[in-house]
Amino acid sequence: MAVQTKTNGPARSTAPSEKKDERAGRDQLIDGLNSDLAGEYQAVIMYTHFAAKLTGPYRKELRALFQAEITDELGHAQFLADKVANLGGEPTTEPRAVPSANTPREMLEQALAAEKQAIKDYSERIHQAEEFGDVGLKVNLENQIADETKHKEELERILIGWEH
Ligand SMILES: [Fe+2]
Numbered sequence: 302m303a304v305q306t307k308t309n310g311p312a313r314s315t316a317p318s319e320k321k322d323e324r325a326g327r328d329q330l331i332d333g334l335n336s337d338l339a340g341e342y343q344a345v346i347m348y349t350h351f352a353a354k355l356t357g358p359y360r361k362e363l364r365a366l367f368q369a370e371i372t373d374e375l376g377h378a379q380f381l382a383d384k385v386a387n388l389g390g391e392p393t394t395e396p397r398a399v400p401s402a403n404t405p406r407e408m409l410e411q412a413l414a415a416e417k418q419a420i421k422d423y424s425e426r427i428h429q430a431e432e433f434g435d436v437g438l439k440v441n442l443e444n445q446i447a448d449e450t451k452h453k454e455e456l457e458r459i460l461i462g463w464e465h
């Protein structure tokens with residue numbers, strides 16, 4: 302009996318700290334994904350808000366662009382909320398504050414800043430997902446970065462030569 306306890310001892314003694322590390326990694330990942338989710342909810346509200354407030358000769362085109370992005374951002378939000386729940390966390394319902402903008406140019410600049418932030422955040426999250434060993438999550442986040450990059454490049458193209 303005593304021998305059996307001894308041989309099982311070392312294996313058991315490493316298990317709790319491994320579990321603790323895994324839990325810490327999971328909690329960190331959940332926090333990061335919830336921060337990304339708050340950013341996606343912000344994007345949905347921001348593009349809806351800007352679409353409503355748009356004025357000027359390019360209102361129709363910009364409104365169509367913003368509304369098309371809402372669809373993408375909502376898909377991202379649903380993916381992140383699902384993932385947080387699947388990891389055992391509570392998906393946030395709090396969006397990040399929406400930046401204020403009154404002219405089309407200000408709206409485009411605020412939207413561009415938000416897209417750049419999302420790309421930066423997802424780059425960090427991909428690294429975390431890799432460390433956590435979730436290859437599926439890494440691939441999904443890579444796809445979301447590809448969407449945000451497309452949004453960013455489109456906004457940059459529109460802003461070239463925009464004077465007012
Ligand atoms: Fe997004």
Ligand SMILES: [Fe+2]
Binds near residue numbers: 344370374416449
């Ligand atoms: Fe985006």
